[in-house]
Amino acid sequence: MTESTTAKPWEPKILAFLCNWCSYAGADLAGTSRIQYPPNVRVIRVPCSGRVNPIFIVEALRQGADGVLVSGCHPGDCHYLAGNYYARRRFALLQRYLEYLGIEKGRVQFSWVSASEGARFAEVVTRVTEDVKKLGPARHLNIRIAAINESEPEAR
Amino acid sequence: MNALPQTIRETIARWLSAGEIELFIGWEAGTIPLRATPAFIRKAEEVERLIWDATCENNLVNFLPKYKGKKVGLMVKGCDARAVVGLLQEGQMIRENLRIVGVSCPGVVDPRKVARRLGIPVEDLDEAQAEGDEVVANGQRFLLAEVIYDVCADCRQHNPNIYDVAMGEEVADPAGDPFAHVRAMEALSAEERWARFAGELQRCNLCYACRNACPLCYCNVCFADRTMPRWVYQSDRPEDVQFYQIMRTFHLAGRCVGCGACTRACPQGINLRLFLDKLRLDVQELYGYVAGTDPNAKPPLTTYREKEDYNDFVL
Numbered sequence: 001m002t003e004s005t006t007a008k009p010w011e012p013k014i015l016a017f018l019c020n021w022c023s024y025a026g027a028d029l030a031g032t033s034r035i036q037y038p039p040n041v042r043v044i045r046v047p048c049s050g051r052v053n054p055i056f057i058v059e060a061l062r063q064g065a066d067g068v069l070v071s072g073c074h075p076g077d078c079h080y081l082a083g084n085y086y087a088r089r090r091f092a093l094l095q096r097y098l099e100y101l102g103i104e105k106g107r108v109q110f111s112w113v114s115a116s117e118g119a120r121f122a123e124v125v126t127r128v129t130e131d132v133k134k135l136g137p138a139r140h141l142n143i144r145i146a147a148i149n150e151s152e153p154e155a156r
Numbered sequence: 157m158n159a160l161p162q163t164i165r166e167t168i169a170r171w172l173s174a175g176e177i178e179l180f181i182g183w184e185a186g187t188i189p190l191r192a193t194p195a196f197i198r199k200a201e202e203v204e205r206l207i208w209d210a211t212c213e214n215n216l217v218n219f220l221p222k223y224k225g226k227k228v229g230l231m232v233k234g235c236d237a238r239a240v241v242g243l244l245q246e247g248q249m250i251r252e253n254l255r256i257v258g259v260s261c262p263g264v265v266d267p268r269k270v271a272r273r274l275g276i277p278v279e280d281l282d283e284a285q286a287e288g289d290e291v292v293a294n295g296q297r298f299l300l301a302e303v304i305y306d307v308c309a310d311c312r313q314h315n316p317n318i319y320d321v322a323m324g325e326e327v328a329d330p331a332g333d334p335f336a337h338v339r340a341m342e343a344l345s346a347e348e349r350w351a352r353f354a355g356e357l358q359r360c361n362l363c364y365a366c367r368n369a370c371p372l373c374y375c376n377v378c379f380a381d382r383t384m385p386r387w388v389y390q391s392d393r394p395e396d397v398q399f400y401q402i403m404r405t406f407h408l409a410g411r412c413v414g415c416g417a418c419t420r421a422c423p424q425g426i427n428l429r430l431f432l433d434k435l436r437l438d439v440q441e442l443y444g445y446v447a448g449t450d451p452n453a454k455p456p457l458t459t460y461r462e463k464e465d466y467n468d469f470v471l
Contacts, residue, residue, distance in 0.1 A: 020333070029423065034293075054403070054406055055379065055387060058399060058402050058403060059399070061389065062395055062396075062399050066319075069324050075462060075467070076462065082460065084170065085247065085460035085461075085462060086457070086460055087455055088465055088466075088467065088470065089442075089443070089456065089459075089460055089465060090409075090457055091469075092407060092442055092465075092466045092469055093406075093409050093410070093438055093439065093442065093457075094409075095469055095471075096434075097405075097406060097409070097434060097435060097438070098402075099386050099442065100289075100341065100342065100349060100431075100434045101344070101349060101353045101402065102346050102347065102348075102349035102350025102351070102352070102353055102354075103346075103350070103430065107344070109471055110469060110470045110471065111470060111471035112470055112471075119227050124471050126471065128471075140350055140398075141395050141398055142395065142397075143393060143395045146393060146394070146395055
Protein backbone atom coordinates (compact mmCIF):
# COMPACT_ATOMS: atom_id res chain seq x y z
CA MET A 1 0.00 0.00 0.00
CA THR A 2 1.50 3.33 -0.97
CA GLU A 3 0.62 6.43 0.93
CA SER A 4 0.89 9.94 -0.40
CA THR A 5 3.19 12.23 1.53
CA THR A 6 0.67 15.09 1.70
CA ALA A 7 -0.19 16.13 5.23
CA LYS A 8 -2.95 13.65 5.97
CA PRO A 9 -3.44 13.07 9.70
CA TRP A 10 -1.90 9.80 10.80
CA GLU A 11 -4.32 6.93 11.18
CA PRO A 12 -3.30 3.74 12.94
CA LYS A 13 -3.33 0.41 11.16
CA ILE A 14 -4.82 -2.25 13.38
CA LEU A 15 -4.79 -5.92 12.54
CA ALA A 16 -7.66 -7.93 13.98
CA PHE A 17 -7.67 -11.71 14.23
CA LEU A 18 -11.33 -12.68 14.57
CA CYS A 19 -12.58 -16.17 15.21
CA ASN A 20 -14.89 -17.51 12.56
CA TRP A 21 -17.72 -18.51 14.89
CA CYS A 22 -18.19 -15.53 17.19
CA SER A 23 -16.18 -12.38 16.65
CA TYR A 24 -16.16 -12.50 12.85
CA ALA A 25 -19.92 -13.01 12.90
CA GLY A 26 -20.15 -10.17 15.43
CA ALA A 27 -18.24 -7.92 13.04
CA ASP A 28 -20.58 -9.01 10.27
CA LEU A 29 -23.58 -8.16 12.43
CA ALA A 30 -22.12 -4.72 13.14
CA GLY A 31 -21.89 -4.23 9.39
CA THR A 32 -25.37 -5.45 8.49
CA SER A 33 -26.78 -3.41 11.39
CA ARG A 34 -25.05 -0.31 9.95
CA ILE A 35 -23.23 0.37 13.19
CA GLN A 36 -20.39 2.84 12.66
CA TYR A 37 -16.91 1.98 13.87
CA PRO A 38 -13.43 3.24 12.98
CA PRO A 39 -12.16 1.98 9.62
CA ASN A 40 -8.68 1.32 11.02
CA VAL A 41 -9.06 -2.42 11.47
CA ARG A 42 -7.97 -4.96 8.89
CA VAL A 43 -9.62 -8.25 9.65
CA ILE A 44 -8.10 -11.70 9.30
CA ARG A 45 -10.58 -14.49 9.87
CA VAL A 46 -9.21 -17.47 11.80
CA PRO A 47 -10.99 -20.69 12.76
CA CYS A 48 -10.58 -20.04 16.48
CA SER A 49 -8.75 -17.65 18.80
CA GLY A 50 -6.78 -20.74 19.78
CA ARG A 51 -5.45 -20.85 16.21
CA VAL A 52 -3.67 -17.54 16.67
CA ASN A 53 0.00 -18.30 17.13
CA PRO A 54 1.82 -15.61 19.13
CA ILE A 55 4.20 -15.37 16.17
CA PHE A 56 1.35 -13.87 14.09
CA ILE A 57 1.02 -11.02 16.54
CA VAL A 58 4.71 -10.20 16.75
CA GLU A 59 5.02 -10.57 12.98
CA ALA A 60 2.13 -8.11 12.52
CA LEU A 61 4.01 -5.55 14.62
CA ARG A 62 7.14 -6.21 12.59
CA GLN A 63 5.27 -5.75 9.32
CA GLY A 64 4.06 -2.34 10.40
CA ALA A 65 0.79 -2.83 12.30
CA ASP A 66 0.35 -0.15 14.95
CA GLY A 67 -1.93 -2.37 16.98
CA VAL A 68 -3.18 -5.94 17.07
CA LEU A 69 -6.53 -7.20 18.31
CA VAL A 70 -7.36 -10.85 18.87
CA SER A 71 -10.98 -11.63 19.48
CA GLY A 72 -12.74 -14.91 20.15
CA CYS A 73 -15.82 -16.45 21.66
CA HIS A 74 -16.72 -15.78 25.27
CA PRO A 75 -15.40 -18.36 27.74
CA GLY A 76 -17.69 -21.37 27.55
CA ASP A 77 -18.89 -20.56 24.02
CA CYS A 78 -15.97 -21.86 21.96
CA HIS A 79 -17.10 -23.78 18.89
CA TYR A 80 -14.26 -26.20 19.61
CA LEU A 81 -15.14 -26.23 23.33
CA ALA A 82 -11.79 -25.07 24.73
CA GLY A 83 -9.79 -23.19 22.09
CA ASN A 84 -10.35 -19.83 23.72
CA TYR A 85 -9.30 -21.18 27.13
CA TYR A 86 -5.92 -22.19 25.74
CA ALA A 87 -5.70 -18.87 23.92
CA ARG A 88 -6.42 -17.00 27.12
CA ARG A 89 -3.55 -18.68 28.97
CA ARG A 90 -1.17 -18.02 26.11
CA PHE A 91 -2.10 -14.40 25.53
CA ALA A 92 -2.16 -13.42 29.19
CA LEU A 93 1.51 -14.35 29.20
CA LEU A 94 2.25 -12.78 25.81
CA GLN A 95 0.65 -9.46 26.69
CA ARG A 96 2.60 -9.21 29.95
CA TYR A 97 5.79 -10.31 28.22
CA LEU A 98 5.59 -7.76 25.39
CA GLU A 99 4.87 -5.05 27.93
CA TYR A 100 7.87 -6.17 29.96
CA LEU A 101 10.09 -5.86 26.89
CA GLY A 102 8.93 -2.29 26.36
CA ILE A 103 6.13 -2.62 23.79
CA GLU A 104 3.61 -0.10 25.10
CA LYS A 105 0.55 -1.37 26.95
CA GLY A 106 -2.45 -1.21 24.61
CA ARG A 107 -0.74 -2.15 21.33
CA VAL A 108 -1.80 -5.75 21.65
CA GLN A 109 -5.29 -6.37 22.99
CA PHE A 110 -7.70 -9.22 23.42
CA SER A 111 -11.46 -9.40 23.60
CA TRP A 112 -14.40 -11.75 23.68
CA VAL A 113 -17.17 -10.82 21.25
CA SER A 114 -20.06 -13.14 20.45
CA ALA A 115 -21.96 -13.44 17.16
CA SER A 116 -24.87 -11.45 18.58
CA GLU A 117 -22.72 -8.58 19.86
CA GLY A 118 -22.45 -6.32 16.81
CA ALA A 119 -22.62 -3.20 18.95
CA ARG A 120 -20.01 -4.57 21.30
CA PHE A 121 -17.68 -5.31 18.39
CA ALA A 122 -17.97 -1.66 17.34
CA GLU A 123 -17.23 -0.60 20.92
CA VAL A 124 -14.15 -2.83 21.14
CA VAL A 125 -12.77 -1.56 17.84
CA THR A 126 -13.42 2.04 18.87
CA ARG A 127 -11.66 1.54 22.17
CA VAL A 128 -8.64 -0.24 20.66
CA THR A 129 -8.35 2.41 17.93
CA GLU A 130 -8.44 5.20 20.50
CA ASP A 131 -5.84 3.45 22.66
CA VAL A 132 -3.48 2.98 19.71
CA LYS A 133 -4.04 6.55 18.49
CA LYS A 134 -2.94 7.82 21.88
CA LEU A 135 0.22 5.73 21.64
CA GLY A 136 1.06 7.00 18.16
CA PRO A 137 2.74 5.03 15.37
CA ALA A 138 4.49 1.81 16.42
CA ARG A 139 8.17 2.54 16.87
CA HIS A 140 9.45 -0.80 18.02
CA LEU A 141 9.93 -3.93 15.91
CA ASN A 142 8.52 -2.12 12.87
CA ILE A 143 10.75 -2.88 9.89
CA ARG A 144 8.99 -0.36 7.67
CA ILE A 145 9.82 2.56 9.92
CA ALA A 146 13.34 1.21 10.29
CA ALA A 147 13.71 1.09 6.49
CA ILE A 148 12.51 4.69 6.14
CA ASN A 149 14.94 5.85 8.80
CA GLU A 150 17.82 4.14 7.05
CA SER A 151 17.11 5.38 3.53
CA GLU A 152 16.08 8.98 4.14
CA PRO A 153 16.47 10.16 7.72
CA GLU A 154 14.67 13.43 7.08
CA ALA A 155 11.56 11.76 5.66
CA ARG A 156 10.02 11.05 9.03
CA MET B 157 39.85 -30.98 37.89
CA ASN B 158 38.68 -34.00 39.81
CA ALA B 159 38.10 -37.53 38.59
CA LEU B 160 34.79 -38.95 39.74
CA PRO B 161 34.71 -40.84 43.06
CA GLN B 162 35.54 -44.53 42.79
CA THR B 163 31.99 -45.71 43.61
CA ILE B 164 30.43 -43.51 40.94
CA ARG B 165 32.91 -44.66 38.31
CA GLU B 166 32.20 -48.28 39.20
CA THR B 167 28.46 -47.71 38.98
CA ILE B 168 28.71 -46.12 35.54
CA ALA B 169 31.06 -48.87 34.34
CA ARG B 170 28.59 -51.46 35.59
CA TRP B 171 25.68 -49.79 33.79
CA LEU B 172 27.68 -49.79 30.56
CA SER B 173 29.04 -53.34 30.77
CA ALA B 174 25.68 -54.79 31.87
CA GLY B 175 24.00 -53.13 28.90
CA GLU B 176 21.69 -51.06 31.07
CA ILE B 177 22.81 -48.10 28.98
CA GLU B 178 24.67 -47.88 25.70
CA LEU B 179 26.01 -44.39 26.24
CA PHE B 180 26.97 -42.27 29.21
CA ILE B 181 27.26 -38.51 28.86
CA GLY B 182 29.44 -36.66 31.32
CA TRP B 183 32.18 -34.05 31.30
CA GLU B 184 35.89 -34.37 30.59
CA ALA B 185 38.78 -31.93 30.57
CA GLY B 186 38.52 -29.54 27.65
CA THR B 187 40.96 -27.38 25.76
CA ILE B 188 39.46 -24.03 26.73
CA PRO B 189 40.44 -22.76 30.18
CA LEU B 190 37.66 -23.02 32.79
CA ARG B 191 35.44 -24.98 30.43
CA ALA B 192 35.05 -28.74 30.64
CA THR B 193 33.77 -30.41 27.51
CA PRO B 194 31.02 -33.02 27.15
CA ALA B 195 32.29 -36.61 27.10
CA PHE B 196 30.47 -39.44 25.37
CA ILE B 197 31.43 -42.72 27.00
CA ARG B 198 30.50 -46.00 25.36
CA LYS B 199 32.99 -48.41 26.95
CA ALA B 200 33.32 -49.21 30.64
CA GLU B 201 37.08 -48.64 30.63
CA GLU B 202 36.65 -45.07 29.39
CA VAL B 203 34.92 -43.85 32.56
CA GLU B 204 38.33 -42.74 33.85
CA ARG B 205 38.05 -39.74 31.51
CA LEU B 206 35.06 -38.33 33.37
CA ILE B 207 35.53 -35.39 35.71
CA TRP B 208 33.44 -33.17 37.93
CA ASP B 209 34.38 -29.67 39.06
CA ALA B 210 33.16 -26.09 38.77
CA THR B 211 34.09 -25.90 35.08
CA CYS B 212 31.41 -28.47 34.12
CA GLU B 213 28.94 -25.89 32.90
CA ASN B 214 27.26 -27.65 29.95
CA ASN B 215 23.73 -28.80 30.49
CA LEU B 216 24.11 -32.33 29.14
CA VAL B 217 20.35 -32.82 29.00
CA ASN B 218 20.60 -30.89 25.75
CA PHE B 219 21.89 -34.06 24.09
CA LEU B 220 19.10 -36.34 25.32
CA PRO B 221 16.49 -35.69 22.61
CA LYS B 222 19.08 -36.78 20.04
CA TYR B 223 19.07 -40.22 21.68
CA LYS B 224 15.32 -40.55 21.92
CA GLY B 225 14.34 -44.19 22.50
CA LYS B 226 17.92 -45.18 23.41
CA LYS B 227 19.13 -46.16 26.84
CA VAL B 228 21.35 -43.35 28.01
CA GLY B 229 23.06 -42.34 31.23
CA LEU B 230 24.15 -38.85 32.10
CA MET B 231 25.34 -36.49 34.80
CA VAL B 232 23.09 -33.67 35.90
CA LYS B 233 23.51 -30.69 38.18
CA GLY B 234 20.55 -29.35 40.15
CA CYS B 235 19.42 -27.10 37.31
CA ASP B 236 19.99 -29.74 34.64
CA ALA B 237 17.78 -32.15 36.57
CA ARG B 238 14.81 -29.84 36.05
CA ALA B 239 15.40 -30.09 32.31
CA VAL B 240 15.24 -33.89 32.56
CA VAL B 241 11.88 -33.52 34.29
CA GLY B 242 10.77 -31.14 31.53
CA LEU B 243 11.63 -33.68 28.84
CA LEU B 244 9.89 -36.47 30.74
CA GLN B 245 6.79 -34.27 31.03
CA GLU B 246 6.79 -33.60 27.32
CA GLY B 247 7.14 -37.28 26.48
CA GLN B 248 10.59 -36.91 24.96
CA MET B 249 12.18 -39.50 27.22
CA ILE B 250 11.14 -42.52 29.22
CA ARG B 251 12.42 -42.59 32.78
CA GLU B 252 13.24 -46.32 32.58
CA ASN B 253 15.68 -45.62 29.74
CA LEU B 254 17.69 -43.14 31.79
CA ARG B 255 20.43 -43.65 34.36
CA ILE B 256 21.15 -40.39 36.12
CA VAL B 257 24.07 -39.38 38.28
CA GLY B 258 22.87 -36.33 40.20
CA VAL B 259 25.60 -33.96 41.32
CA SER B 260 25.13 -31.46 44.09
CA CYS B 261 26.56 -28.30 42.59
CA PRO B 262 27.68 -25.15 44.39
CA GLY B 263 27.66 -23.22 41.09
CA VAL B 264 29.85 -23.22 37.99
CA VAL B 265 32.53 -20.71 37.19
CA ASP B 266 31.94 -17.82 34.79
CA PRO B 267 35.19 -17.34 32.81
CA ARG B 268 34.15 -13.78 31.93
CA LYS B 269 33.92 -12.85 35.61
CA VAL B 270 37.37 -14.31 36.26
CA ALA B 271 38.81 -12.44 33.28
CA ARG B 272 37.18 -9.23 34.45
CA ARG B 273 38.76 -9.67 37.88
CA LEU B 274 42.12 -10.09 36.17
CA GLY B 275 41.49 -7.14 33.90
CA ILE B 276 42.06 -9.16 30.73
CA PRO B 277 39.86 -10.29 27.83
CA VAL B 278 38.39 -13.74 28.40
CA GLU B 279 40.41 -15.09 25.46
CA ASP B 280 43.64 -14.33 27.35
CA LEU B 281 42.86 -16.72 30.20
CA ASP B 282 45.30 -19.59 30.45
CA GLU B 283 46.50 -22.03 33.08
CA ALA B 284 43.15 -21.69 34.79
CA GLN B 285 41.40 -24.37 36.79
CA ALA B 286 38.89 -24.95 39.53
CA GLU B 287 40.24 -26.33 42.80
CA GLY B 288 37.55 -27.11 45.35
CA ASP B 289 35.94 -23.85 46.39
CA GLU B 290 38.63 -21.80 44.68
CA VAL B 291 39.50 -20.91 41.11
CA VAL B 292 43.10 -20.44 40.05
CA ALA B 293 43.64 -18.37 36.92
CA ASN B 294 46.79 -16.78 35.54
CA GLY B 295 48.49 -17.30 38.91
CA GLN B 296 45.76 -15.66 40.99
CA ARG B 297 43.28 -17.31 43.35
CA PHE B 298 39.61 -16.42 43.57
CA LEU B 299 36.82 -17.70 45.77
CA LEU B 300 34.53 -19.79 43.60
CA ALA B 301 31.44 -18.20 45.15
CA GLU B 302 32.56 -14.81 43.82
CA VAL B 303 33.05 -15.89 40.21
CA ILE B 304 30.09 -18.19 39.58
CA TYR B 305 27.52 -17.31 36.94
CA ASP B 306 24.65 -15.00 37.92
CA VAL B 307 22.24 -17.85 37.27
CA CYS B 308 24.15 -19.95 39.81
CA ALA B 309 24.13 -17.13 42.35
CA ASP B 310 20.33 -17.02 41.96
CA CYS B 311 20.03 -20.83 42.07
CA ARG B 312 17.57 -22.21 44.60
CA GLN B 313 18.03 -25.86 43.70
CA HIS B 314 21.63 -26.89 44.05
CA ASN B 315 20.74 -30.55 44.51
CA PRO B 316 19.11 -32.54 41.68
CA ASN B 317 15.46 -33.47 42.14
CA ILE B 318 15.74 -36.55 39.94
CA TYR B 319 18.59 -39.08 39.96
CA ASP B 320 19.51 -42.73 40.41
CA VAL B 321 22.80 -42.10 42.18
CA ALA B 322 23.63 -38.96 44.13
CA MET B 323 27.14 -37.56 44.17
CA GLY B 324 28.86 -34.99 46.34
CA GLU B 325 27.81 -33.33 49.56
CA GLU B 326 24.42 -31.68 49.56
CA VAL B 327 24.58 -27.92 49.09
CA ALA B 328 22.21 -25.74 51.10
CA ASP B 329 19.84 -23.58 49.03
CA PRO B 330 20.02 -19.93 50.09
CA ALA B 331 16.95 -17.83 50.84
CA GLY B 332 16.21 -14.62 48.96
CA ASP B 333 14.37 -13.60 45.82
CA PRO B 334 15.72 -15.34 42.70
CA PHE B 335 13.74 -12.92 40.51
CA ALA B 336 15.26 -9.68 41.82
CA HIS B 337 16.68 -8.87 38.36
CA VAL B 338 13.22 -9.25 36.80
CA ARG B 339 11.59 -7.00 39.37
CA ALA B 340 14.29 -4.38 38.82
CA MET B 341 13.49 -4.39 35.10
CA GLU B 342 9.74 -4.23 35.81
CA ALA B 343 10.28 -1.09 37.84
CA LEU B 344 11.66 0.77 34.79
CA SER B 345 9.51 2.79 32.37
CA ALA B 346 8.41 1.24 29.06
CA GLU B 347 11.02 3.30 27.19
CA GLU B 348 13.76 2.19 29.55
CA ARG B 349 12.68 -1.45 29.33
CA TRP B 350 12.79 -1.32 25.56
CA ALA B 351 16.21 0.33 25.68
CA ARG B 352 17.40 -2.48 27.95
CA PHE B 353 15.96 -5.19 25.69
CA ALA B 354 17.13 -3.66 22.41
CA GLY B 355 20.45 -2.72 23.98
CA GLU B 356 21.21 -6.29 25.05
CA LEU B 357 20.25 -7.62 21.64
CA GLN B 358 22.45 -5.15 19.80
CA ARG B 359 25.21 -7.68 20.23
CA CYS B 360 23.14 -10.62 18.94
CA ASN B 361 24.24 -11.86 15.53
CA LEU B 362 21.77 -14.73 15.26
CA CYS B 363 24.32 -17.49 15.79
CA TYR B 364 21.57 -19.55 17.50
CA ALA B 365 23.94 -20.78 20.22
CA CYS B 366 21.15 -20.08 22.73
CA ARG B 367 18.78 -22.35 20.87
CA ASN B 368 21.39 -25.04 20.33
CA ALA B 369 22.35 -25.10 24.01
CA CYS B 370 18.78 -25.16 25.31
CA PRO B 371 17.65 -28.60 26.51
CA LEU B 372 14.01 -27.74 25.81
CA CYS B 373 14.65 -26.38 22.27
CA TYR B 374 14.32 -29.71 20.53
CA CYS B 375 11.87 -28.90 17.68
CA ASN B 376 12.83 -30.90 14.59
CA VAL B 377 12.46 -27.75 12.52
CA CYS B 378 12.86 -24.54 14.49
CA PHE B 379 10.67 -21.64 13.38
CA ALA B 380 13.90 -19.74 12.77
CA ASP B 381 14.99 -22.34 10.18
CA ARG B 382 11.63 -22.64 8.47
CA THR B 383 11.57 -21.48 4.86
CA MET B 384 7.83 -21.70 4.26
CA PRO B 385 6.86 -19.36 5.71
CA ARG B 386 10.22 -17.69 6.29
CA TRP B 387 9.93 -15.96 9.67
CA VAL B 388 13.53 -15.14 10.46
CA TYR B 389 16.08 -13.74 8.05
CA GLN B 390 19.80 -13.88 8.67
CA SER B 391 19.97 -10.13 8.72
CA ASP B 392 21.63 -7.52 10.88
CA ARG B 393 18.44 -5.51 11.22
CA PRO B 394 17.70 -5.10 14.93
CA GLU B 395 14.01 -5.79 14.27
CA ASP B 396 14.78 -9.25 12.90
CA VAL B 397 17.03 -10.08 15.84
CA GLN B 398 14.40 -8.85 18.29
CA PHE B 399 11.74 -10.86 16.51
CA TYR B 400 13.79 -14.05 16.78
CA GLN B 401 14.55 -13.55 20.46
CA ILE B 402 10.97 -12.69 21.38
CA MET B 403 9.63 -15.76 19.62
CA ARG B 404 12.28 -18.15 20.86
CA THR B 405 11.92 -17.06 24.44
CA PHE B 406 8.14 -17.11 24.23
CA HIS B 407 8.23 -20.63 22.83
CA LEU B 408 9.75 -21.54 26.19
CA ALA B 409 6.94 -19.95 28.19
CA GLY B 410 5.94 -22.43 30.87
CA ARG B 411 8.72 -24.76 29.71
CA CYS B 412 11.91 -22.89 30.54
CA VAL B 413 13.45 -24.46 33.65
CA GLY B 414 15.88 -21.59 34.16
CA CYS B 415 19.06 -23.65 33.87
CA GLY B 416 20.81 -20.72 32.19
CA ALA B 417 22.37 -22.84 29.43
CA CYS B 418 21.40 -20.25 26.78
CA THR B 419 22.93 -17.39 28.73
CA ARG B 420 26.14 -19.32 29.35
CA ALA B 421 26.35 -20.39 25.70
CA CYS B 422 25.94 -16.89 24.29
CA PRO B 423 29.29 -15.86 22.82
CA GLN B 424 28.25 -12.22 23.11
CA GLY B 425 27.35 -12.43 26.78
CA ILE B 426 23.73 -11.40 26.24
CA ASN B 427 21.69 -11.63 29.41
CA LEU B 428 18.96 -13.85 28.00
CA ARG B 429 17.73 -14.94 31.39
CA LEU B 430 16.59 -11.39 32.08
CA PHE B 431 13.83 -12.08 29.54
CA LEU B 432 13.18 -15.78 30.11
CA ASP B 433 12.91 -15.32 33.86
CA LYS B 434 10.03 -12.89 33.35
CA LEU B 435 8.12 -15.71 31.68
CA ARG B 436 9.02 -18.07 34.51
CA LEU B 437 7.89 -15.53 37.09
CA ASP B 438 4.59 -14.88 35.29
CA VAL B 439 3.88 -18.58 34.84
CA GLN B 440 4.43 -18.98 38.55
CA GLU B 441 2.22 -16.02 39.43
CA LEU B 442 -0.61 -16.67 36.97
CA TYR B 443 -0.73 -20.44 36.92
CA GLY B 444 1.11 -21.46 40.08
CA TYR B 445 3.47 -23.58 38.04
CA VAL B 446 7.21 -24.11 38.28
CA ALA B 447 8.73 -25.92 35.30
CA GLY B 448 10.85 -28.97 35.99
CA THR B 449 9.51 -29.95 39.39
CA ASP B 450 6.89 -32.63 38.78
CA PRO B 451 7.25 -35.21 35.95
CA ASN B 452 3.49 -35.86 36.07
CA ALA B 453 2.31 -32.24 35.97
CA LYS B 454 0.71 -30.88 32.79
CA PRO B 455 2.62 -27.95 31.26
CA PRO B 456 0.60 -24.78 31.94
CA LEU B 457 -0.10 -23.90 28.31
CA THR B 458 -1.51 -27.34 27.55
CA THR B 459 -4.26 -27.08 30.12
CA TYR B 460 -6.71 -24.49 31.48
CA ARG B 461 -9.20 -23.72 34.19
CA GLU B 462 -12.53 -22.36 33.04
CA LYS B 463 -13.38 -20.06 35.93
CA GLU B 464 -10.17 -19.45 37.82
CA ASP B 465 -7.85 -18.50 34.95
CA TYR B 466 -6.70 -14.89 34.75
CA ASN B 467 -9.21 -13.05 32.57
CA ASP B 468 -8.82 -9.39 33.59
CA PHE B 469 -6.68 -8.52 30.58
CA VAL B 470 -9.47 -9.32 28.11
CA LEU B 471 -11.64 -6.41 26.93
